[in-house]
Amino acid sequence: MVNLTQRQKKSPPTFPKRRDLPTMYDLPSEEVGEPGLPDEYHPLQAQLLRSTFQPSTYPSERVFSVMDMNLYYDENNTRRYKRPDWFGVVGVPRFYEERELRKSYVTWQEGVGPFIIVELLSPSTRGEDLGQTEAEPDGSPTKWQVYENILRVPYYVIYDGERDYFQVFHRDNGCYQELELDGDRLWMEELGLGLRLWRGIYDGLERLWLRFDDASGALIPTEAERERQEKEQAQSALQELRDRLQAMGLDPDNLPQE
Numbered sequence: 001m002v003n004l005t006q007r008q009k010k011s012p013p014t015f016p017k018r019r020d021l022p023t024m025y026d027l028p029s030e031e032v033g034e035p036g037l038p039d040e041y042h043p044l045q046a047q048l049l050r051s052t053f054q055p056s057t058y059p060s061e062r063v064f065s066v067m068d069m070n071l072y073y074d075e076n077n078t079r080r081y082k083r084p085d086w087f088g089v090v091g092v093p094r095f096y097e098e099r100e101l102r103k104s105y106v107t108w109q110e111g112v113g114p115f116i117i118v119e120l121l122s123p124s125t126r127g128e129d130l131g132q133t134e135a136e137p138d139g140s141p142t143k144w145q146v147y148e149n150i151l152r153v154p155y156y157v158i159y160d161g162e163r164d165y166f167q168v169f170h171r172d173n174g175c176y177q178e179l180e181l182d183g184d185r186l187w188m189e190e191l192g193l194g195l196r197l198w199r200g201i202y203d204g205l206e207r208l209w210l211r212f213d214d215a216s217g218a219l220i221p222t223e224a225e226r227e228r229q230e231k232e233q234a235q236s237a238l239q240e241l242r243d244r245l246q247a248m249g250l251d252p253d254n255l256p257q258e
Helices: 041-052 143-150 223-247
Strands: 063-067 086-090 116-120 155-160 165-172 175-178 185-188 193-202 205-213
Touching: 041 063, 041 086, 041 116, 041 205, 143 175, 155 185, 165 193
Parallel strands: 116 155
Antiparallel strands: 063 086, 086 116, 155 165, 165 175, 185 193, 193 205
């Protein structure tokens, strides 16, 4: 076996650039016959929703938040499912039967449906996301019909990341009604949680993102943001202590030993 240090160092493969050929804007990003497959943006946005979905009215161990997972809704036809870009459920264990990660979400086993679903618009799924398509020839209900009539999801959110706006449909009297947002923000009293657009940097990319906030309007931080905040607070506390010691005439780096 050849030792790694003995192998010739190799560079990543390179290809000649051709400006006269189609770009990523010209080529489809979704597989033929399987629309809605995510590009690089979709999983990032969905992950941000997943990491900041922290309702104040439920303990964290009774909240399930997931992206791009099969959502089974018909116990009489187990081949039927939808796959939302992101959805959140409250009142169920964080782990399946409180012991393992889920492979899919099966409503007739869980006993609780999603409280909120977010679909990120893409060209091939726009019509279905907005309820503008008819049922399949085999009788399978549309995405809109499943969310509105079968799962009865209280909040259905559609976000157009290219046009930077989102719509919210709230189930009222058995059907979805579009809500007028207060300052481009959705407040869900049942969860003690808000949803709004935020311009900032996530995973190194600055743009408008859809994310959750609290009753005061403060953003729900991601784990990385919490760690950074804790580090900054610790550094601030340390600097405050150093300043106090210096004000007392002491050298913080050369304190007297007992």
